[in-house]
Each structure stands twice: as structure tokens, then as C-alpha cells.
Amino acid sequence: MPHSRFDPWPVLAAVFALGVAATVAAPVTAATTPTPPAIVGAVPNPAVDGDTGEFVVVAVPKAAANWTLSDGETTVSLPTDPAERPGTRFAVGDDPNATRRLAEVPVLGVSRLSLSNAGERLTLRRDGAVVARLDYRDAPEGERLVVEGDGRRWRPVGFEPRAVRTHGTARVRGFLLPDSPEVPLDTLRGAERRLLLAGYTFTSERVADALVAAAERGVRVRVLVDADPVGGRSARGAAALDRLANAGIEVSVLGGPHARFEYHHPKYAVVDDRALVLSENWKPAGVGGRSSRGWGVVVDSRSVADDLAGLFRNDASGRDAIPWRRHRRGKRFDAGAAANGTYPSRIDPLTATGRVRVLTAPGNAESAVVRMIDDADDRVDVIQPSIGRRDGPLLRATVRAAERGVRVRVLLSGAWYVAEENDALVDWLNGIAERRDLPLTARLAEPRGRYEKVHAKGVVADDTVIVGSLNWNANAVADNREVAVAVRSDDLATHFREAFAADWAGDTGRTTWVLAAGALAALLVAIVIARKTVRFGDRR
Structure with a gap:
């Protein structure tokens, strides 16, 4: 595309x-x-x-x-x-x-x-x-x-909208990256019957190891990623997909002239009767714990797993699902450096029970998140790499919450490629709060060695936490395939809110509600491919 x-x-x-x-x-x-x-x-x-x-x-x-x-x-x-x-x-x-x-x-x-x-x-x-x-x-x-x-x-043609899918109470394990890269990897390694992996990009050798090992022991493994990610596919990514295909794994890419979505951007996996949903890509910077602040959950529920398996089958069966081997013919791929940072594990995973809803875009994710924010009575915390236009429905909902007296915090990435626009949005939101005396505060994240950059797309609204791939911009909600889950659980909401608070304060490990001033993250050595690249939220 x-x-x-x-x-x-x-x-x-x-x-x-x-x-x-x-x-x-x-x-x-x-x-x-x-x-x-x-x-x-x-x-x-x-x-x-x-x-x-x-x-x-x-x-x-x-x-x-x-x-x-x-x-x-x-x-x-x-x-x-x-x-x-x-x-x-x-x-x-x-x-x-x-x-x-x-x-x-x-x-x-x-x-x-x-x-x-x-x-x-x-x-x-x-x-x-x-x-x-x-x-x-x-x-x-x-x-x-x-x-x-x-x-x-x-x-x-071929796109079918979905309603929000509401499931019963399930056991849910919440985790953060780069703190707990073993959680998604161990989940994949535990597959016994089926392993369906959907993503935007794929370069992780450790994830490839897990998928190949699963296929060798008789698990049916399928992979679906985007055909043309921003900036192109790296030689490392092409080699990873080649390896999967050579192992007999069904690998498809979504795109081409019949594309139903601007980008296939979700990050989830169905592993037997569990669903793994996260904000991070299948690459060292994401699930490898080498760079990004990310949020994720493992939902132990056959109902949720079957729901996402149905979504996977639908997306993988369209005319725009192209076999990887056919798609890669005649293409050359540029070398790309993988992230190799190391970060301490300060926030342990937490297992709790909660009621689960599955949100998808295009179709229902934006309106569902807006409703959850509109229903909040006490606190709303939002973490995003960046946010699109200021009058978008999601950002308007956060301001409405503050107008009702809900305490609202918005934490954005301070990475150099979004720092200028995020800083301007922070000033604008804080200016609104000051002029109208609203309990609303925004700032840029200051990692201080705990991670490299914010890549999480999460919300904690009272007792509900929302985790997934949904960026807060118009393309994500209307044109991209996105997947998120909303889990209603006091324990899980507290867990992610405390993690948010630590990132908010720029701590080296303690959890606090101190509202210190935010600052820009240290500049990273990289090349800006295009403005679209830096706005999309999957830079590395």
C-alpha cells in the first residue's frame, strides 16, 4: 500500500x-x-x-x-x-x-x-x-x-465490522516490558495444539525459535504480519520469516491491491486456550525487552482465545493475505540494526481475575474506549507514544473526564522523533487545565534507564485496564487492524496504575504519585525515514 x-x-x-x-x-x-x-x-x-x-x-x-x-x-x-x-x-x-x-x-x-x-x-x-x-x-x-x-x-470489499466481544471472568496475567520479556516468550513456548501469531513486524530470533520448536512437535503454527511496514522490511525480518516458512509454518502478509486495512498492526497470539495481547512488536525492541516500555496481558480463557482465533482466520483468509514466499520474490531487503539495550526488571507480573472484553479496529475500539473513559468516576491514566489531532474523540473524552472532576494524567513518549509534537500537546493540555482549573496533567516520559522509549498504548480508567495496539490517531481507529482487551479488575488496574505512576515520576524503581516536571528523553541514534514513520508509533 x-x-x-x-x-x-x-x-x-x-x-x-x-x-x-x-x-x-x-x-x-x-x-x-x-x-x-x-x-x-x-x-x-x-x-x-x-x-x-x-x-x-x-x-x-x-x-x-x-x-x-x-x-x-x-x-x-x-x-x-x-x-x-x-x-x-x-x-x-x-x-x-x-x-x-x-x-x-x-x-x-x-x-x-x-x-x-x-x-x-x-x-x-x-x-x-x-x-x-x-x-x-x-x-x-x-x-x-x-x-x-x-x-x-x-x-x-471483504471487511466485516465486529461488535465489542464481552467474555466472562478469566484469569489474567499482566506484565510490563522491558521488565518481563520471559512472559510472552514462555507463553509461546507452552503451545501444545495451536499457535496463531498476528503482528505488524517480526524480527525476533527467540520468538522464531519458539515457533519452529512448536511446529516440530506437531503444533499447528500460523503467522500473519503486515506486507509493507513503514520504512520497509529489514533483511533481518525477511530472514526470520524465511526461517519460519522453511520450517513448514504458514506465513502470510496482509496488504497489496485488495487490502482491507491500511496496516495490519495488532500484536497478539492465540496459544491453545490462552490469548496473549500486548502493545509491542515481535522484535527485540518489543517482546525481547531491549528497548520499549510496553504493556501486555495473558488471558487464560478458551472463549477469548477462540474469539481471537476467529479474527485471525478471517483476516488470514482474505484476498489480501499473501503467502510470504510469493510476496518476497524479487525483493531486496536492507540491513537493519536490532535494538540491544539492557534494562532492569523492577515491576513483576501480576495474576488476577477480571472480566474481559475484546476490542478491534476498524469498527468498535475507539467508541468502546471513549465509553470507558466517559464512565470513569475517579481516575484516568493514559500512556501513548503520541496522540493525533487535539480534537479527536479519545482526547476529548479525557478532557470531559477532567471536567467531571476525574483525575486525569496523560503520559507521552519523550523520544526525539516525537518530542517536539508531544511537548506542544503537553503544553496545550496543561494550559487547558490551568485556565479552567481542571484535575488534568500531561507530561513527557523520562525513562532514566528503566526503558528506552514509550511504546505502550494503555489506559487505566477506574477499575478497568485497556491493553493493546491501538494508537490514539485517526488512522489507527479507522483504517488499521488493531486489537486490544479491556479487563475489569481492581487488582490488575492497581498493578498497571502503579507501574504508570513509576513511569510518570521517572523513578528508578519506587512507586509514587508525586507530580514532578517531565523532561525529554536522551536522543537516540537513528534516521528518520519519513514523517509518517515517526507519527505511526512503531519506529523501532
């Missing part, structure tokens, strides 16, 4: 519905029947030669007859006999076999239907009277039109 698509400034809604109508948004499923007749979706420009398989989705009452669909030039008639129609909601296309590969609803073949990529006005009539219209212009390749409320957008 071209890097030029990245733009952290537009505010994009996080809730996505497959079906669209001129006035009513509803999922395009065979079981859903809207009250009014409607045109509920369109794919005018499939990513195939000749736009083969293009279609329009309509919803009409089963008993009604005399329906026509027109684009202003061509009019097609729907079967008069309702029994000849494949339901009350169906796709209309002139190449039914090709359309069935793209549509999630039954398909009705018609003699002719040609949709212009430049734009159309689609009109649904009954007995010659107009009952619904849907307009579009400049249809992007491989995407479908979506209308949400008063707004419209295009979404990739």
Missing part, C-alpha cells in the same frame, strides 16, 4: 456498517430486513479486470412486485414473482459467479448492469415510482460504498 495514504488529521468515525441506504444504515446480511425498501450497498469498481462482478444490493419486501433498478441509462427489472428473488435483501449483478465471490448476500443475476466508476445515480422504483436513491462519485477500486447516518464513506 502506498505510504501517501497516511493522514493523521481527518476525523473518521469508528463505527462501520456493511449495508448502506440513502436514509437508513443497516448491515448487509440475508437475515436483516429494513422497514422501507432501499438501495443498501454498491460495489461499482471491483479490483479485477473489466470490473467483473460489480453489483448493487437492494432490499425489497418479499410480497411486493414490479421493481426496477436504474442508473439513469439502463434499467433492469427484478423478478415479478417474489419466489424468483433470492430473499428480501440481495445483490444484483450481471455476472453472478463473480459477484458471489464479493458479496455477503444472495445474488440475483440480471441480463445487464454496468456501473460507472466515475459516478452514478442509482434509483429503485416500484410501479414506476421512485422509492430509493443512492448517489456516488469516483468509486475507489476494490471498495464499497457505506453510509453512516448523514455521512458516507468507502470501505474495502
Whole structure:
């Protein structure tokens, strides 16, 4: 995917519905029947030669007859006999076999239907009277039109939104990096039946060792990473994926012309009946404990594991999931240095019980986190590498919490490549707090030898801790595949809040609530590849 698509400034809604109508948004499923007749979706420009398989989705009452669909030039008639129609909601296309590969609803073949990529006005009539219209212009390749409320957008064909998945009480082990790199590694090493690993980048030799050993003892191992990470894939990363593929592990990369997401950015693994969810990449800087401050959890729950396994299968089965060996043909990879820092282990893991929810983006993560912050009564702590625009829903929610009297702290990375913009945001937030007398404080992290830089994406809102890959910017919530879990547990929330407090104070190990002034971290020796690189939050 071209890097030029990245733009952290537009505010994009996080809730996505497959079906669209001129006035009513509803999922395009065979079981859903809207009250009014409607045109509920369109794919005018499939990513195939000749736009083969293009279609329009309509919803009409089963008993009604005399329906026509027109684009202003061509009019097609729907079967008069309702029994000849494949339901009350169906796709209309002139190449039914090709359309069935793209549509999630039954398909009705018609003699002719040609949709212009430049734009159309689609009109649904009954007995010659107009009952619904849907307009579009400049249809992007491989995407479908979506209308949400008063707004419209295009979404990739094949993307299915998910609701927040709520699971029961489970045992959860919370840990920090670089303090406890053995936790994710030991979790992977314990696989007996299945090991599904999803990530953005992969370079860790120790993780590769664990996956290869699992495959050799008969565990089914699959790996899914992003096809084109920011800055490109290093020779070290290519060699790691080569090694996995050579061991018989199914390795795929997500991207290409049919991509459903801007980036495949989650960091999770399904290990038998456990789920490992964290903020860090599968590389020495992340899970290796060689650089980043990260948060993670291991959830001992078959329900949560099966949930994420289903997500993995869905993401790995799309047309944009490309076998690694095919993707790497003819490509050259530049050498890249791995992080090799060493840091003391000061915060031990904690095992507690809590109720677990699984959040994903695009779709539900942003709105779910906003609700959790809006529900807070006492304290909200936020740790992020950086934050996008100042009027984004997530940052607005933190300010609203402070306006209710909730004590809010925002801790951002002081790494040199984000220091300037983060410092400006800190000044802005603290200025708001001072002018309006709000219990809101923001600062830059000062590692003081405890880690190199902040890479965690976490929230502690009263008794709930949120851990995962979700950066607080528009691309992450609307365009990237992201995964996070929210765990409601007093013990676990206290654990992460105390860790946050130590990072907030810039301690060498003690936990405190002292609000000392933040400072910039020491400069790192690196090369800025592009502004997009430093804003994305996965620099190393």
C-alpha cells in the first residue's frame, strides 16, 4: 500500500456498517430486513479486470412486485414473482459467479448492469415510482460504498465490522516490558495444539525459535504480519520469516491491491486456550525487552482465545493475505540494526481475575474506549507514544473526564522523533487545565534507564485496564487492524496504575504519585525515514 495514504488529521468515525441506504444504515446480511425498501450497498469498481462482478444490493419486501433498478441509462427489472428473488435483501449483478465471490448476500443475476466508476445515480422504483436513491462519485477500486447516518464513506470489499466481544471472568496475567520479556516468550513456548501469531513486524530470533520448536512437535503454527511496514522490511525480518516458512509454518502478509486495512498492526497470539495481547512488536525492541516500555496481558480463557482465533482466520483468509514466499520474490531487503539495550526488571507480573472484553479496529475500539473513559468516576491514566489531532474523540473524552472532576494524567513518549509534537500537546493540555482549573496533567516520559522509549498504548480508567495496539490517531481507529482487551479488575488496574505512576515520576524503581516536571528523553541514534514513520508509533 502506498505510504501517501497516511493522514493523521481527518476525523473518521469508528463505527462501520456493511449495508448502506440513502436514509437508513443497516448491515448487509440475508437475515436483516429494513422497514422501507432501499438501495443498501454498491460495489461499482471491483479490483479485477473489466470490473467483473460489480453489483448493487437492494432490499425489497418479499410480497411486493414490479421493481426496477436504474442508473439513469439502463434499467433492469427484478423478478415479478417474489419466489424468483433470492430473499428480501440481495445483490444484483450481471455476472453472478463473480459477484458471489464479493458479496455477503444472495445474488440475483440480471441480463445487464454496468456501473460507472466515475459516478452514478442509482434509483429503485416500484410501479414506476421512485422509492430509493443512492448517489456516488469516483468509486475507489476494490471498495464499497457505506453510509453512516448523514455521512458516507468507502470501505474495502471483504471487511466485516465486529461488535465489542464481552467474555466472562478469566484469569489474567499482566506484565510490563522491558521488565518481563520471559512472559510472552514462555507463553509461546507452552503451545501444545495451536499457535496463531498476528503482528505488524517480526524480527525476533527467540520468538522464531519458539515457533519452529512448536511446529516440530506437531503444533499447528500460523503467522500473519503486515506486507509493507513503514520504512520497509529489514533483511533481518525477511530472514526470520524465511526461517519460519522453511520450517513448514504458514506465513502470510496482509496488504497489496485488495487490502482491507491500511496496516495490519495488532500484536497478539492465540496459544491453545490462552490469548496473549500486548502493545509491542515481535522484535527485540518489543517482546525481547531491549528497548520499549510496553504493556501486555495473558488471558487464560478458551472463549477469548477462540474469539481471537476467529479474527485471525478471517483476516488470514482474505484476498489480501499473501503467502510470504510469493510476496518476497524479487525483493531486496536492507540491513537493519536490532535494538540491544539492557534494562532492569523492577515491576513483576501480576495474576488476577477480571472480566474481559475484546476490542478491534476498524469498527468498535475507539467508541468502546471513549465509553470507558466517559464512565470513569475517579481516575484516568493514559500512556501513548503520541496522540493525533487535539480534537479527536479519545482526547476529548479525557478532557470531559477532567471536567467531571476525574483525575486525569496523560503520559507521552519523550523520544526525539516525537518530542517536539508531544511537548506542544503537553503544553496545550496543561494550559487547558490551568485556565479552567481542571484535575488534568500531561507530561513527557523520562525513562532514566528503566526503558528506552514509550511504546505502550494503555489506559487505566477506574477499575478497568485497556491493553493493546491501538494508537490514539485517526488512522489507527479507522483504517488499521488493531486489537486490544479491556479487563475489569481492581487488582490488575492497581498493578498497571502503579507501574504508570513509576513511569510518570521517572523513578528508578519506587512507586509514587508525586507530580514532578517531565523532561525529554536522551536522543537516540537513528534516521528518520519519513514523517509518517515517526507519527505511526512503531519506529523501532
